[in-house]
Amino acid sequence: MHRRLSSLLLALAGCASEPPPKPAPLPPVIQVPVTPPGLPPPPVLGPGQSQARVTGCSESPQPSENDAATYPPMVLGSRAPSATEVKLGPQAAGVWVMHNLTHACCTKARIYSQQLPGQVNFIEAMEGTACGTCMCTSAVWAAVGVPPGRYNVALQLQDTAGTTIVKQQAFVVEAY
Numbered sequence: 001m002h003r004r005l006s007s008l009l010l011a012l013a014g015c016a017s018e019p020p021p022k023p024a025p026l027p028p029v030i031q032v033p034v035t036p037p038g039l040p041p042p043p044v045l046g047p048g049q050s051q052a053r054v055t056g057c058s059e060s061p062q063p064s065e066n067d068a069a070t071y072p073p074m075v076l077g078s079r080a081p082s083a084t085e086v087k088l089g090p091q092a093a094g095v096w097v098m099h100n101l102t103h104a105c106c107t108k109a110r111i112y113s114q115q116l117p118g119q120v121n122f123i124e125a126m127e128g129t130a131c132g133t134c135m136c137t138s139a140v141w142a143a144v145g146v147p148p149g150r151y152n153v154a155l156q157l158q159d160t161a162g163t164t165i166v167k168q169q170a171f172v173v174e175a176y
Contacts, residue, residue, distance in 0.1 A: 045093065045094050045143060045144065045145030046093075046145050047093075047145050047146055047147045048115065048145065049144070049145045050113045050142065050143065050144045050145070051142065051143050052111045052113075052140075052141070052142040052143075053140075053141045053142070054108070054109050054110070054111065054138055054139070054140050054141075055138065055139045056071045056136070056137055056138035056139050057070075057071040057103070057105065057136035057137055057138045058101075058103075058107075058108040058109045058138035059138070063105065063106040063107075063108075063128070063131065064105065064106065064131060065105050065106075065131055065132040065134045067105050067106075067134070067136045068105055068134035068135060068136045070136075071136040071137045071138065072136065072137065073102040073135035073136060073137055074100050074102050074137050075102040075135075078102065078135070081101060081102065081103040081104075081109075081124075081126055081157055081159050082101070082102045082103075083099045083100070083101050083124070083155065083157055083166045083167075084099065084100045084101075084102065085099055085100050086098075086099040086155055086166055086167045087099065088153045088154075088155065088167060088168075088169045088171075089171070090151075090153075090171035090172065090173050090174075091143070091173075092174060092175075093145055093146070093147075093148075093173065093174075093175065094143050094144055094145045094146055094173065095120050095143070095144055095146060095151060095153045095171060095173060096141070096142065096143040096144075097111075097122045097140070097141070097142050097143075097153070097155050098139070098140065098141040098142075099139075099140055099155065099166075100137055100138070100139055100140075101124070101137065101138050101139075101140055102135055102136070102137050103126055103135065103136065103137075103138065104126070104130035104131075104134070104135060104136075105130060105131050105132060105134040105135065105136050106128055106129060106130055106131035106132075107126045107127060107128040107129070107130055108126070108127050108128050108138075109124055109125075109126060109127075109138045109140055110124070110125050110126075110127055111123070111124045111125075111140055111142045112124075112125070113142060113144045115144065115146065118149070118150060118151055118152060119151060119152045119153075119154070120144050120146060120151050120152075120153045120154070121153075121154050121156055122142050122144075122153075122154065122155045122156065123156045123158060123163075124140065124155065124156065124157050124158065125158040125159075126158075126159055146173055147173075148173055148174060148175045149172070149173060150170065150171070150172050150173075151170065151171055151172075151173060152168060152169070152170050153168065153169055153170070153171055154166075154167070154168040154169075155167050155168075
């Protein structure tokens with residue numbers, strides 16, 4: 001019996017000297033930047049800097065009445081420029097605007113920014129001469145870098161009838 005106990009202890013000791021099995025390696029971590037759906041990425045802009053992008057009918061290489069089929073109007077029955085789906089928002093070190101704009105074919109939407117103390121205005125103007133009676137749509141996005149603080153942000157639409165404030169909202173901008 002003594003011999004069996006010695007053999008058993010040697011067998012157990014042999015098992016203890018083997019390293020434990022290594023766990024399976026974990027898959028690599030892939031980091032993906034997260035931006036809420038439908039929102040532009042945060043502007044990489046310093047105070048006073050701005051970016052703007054206009055797509056759709058306004059970027060037509062050869063403006064014509066055919067643009068109404070390619071970029072159909074989102075507001076039907078209107079002959080004046082109309083902003084729809086307007087979104088204003090704060091982002092780290094900046095504010096932004098995005099929306100759709102129904103306007104006369106062969107005209108181009110241009111967006112400008114104006115910064116005043118506590119106020120950021122996105123001013124949109126139509127340039128060029130309309131062709132025919134057709135209407136088409138452009139998508140507009142713009143961002144402005146601002147120092148941290150509280151801001152009233154407005155989208156203003158300028159046309160031959162004057163300037164209209166389409167939407168205005170107050171935001172607190174955090175430091176980037």
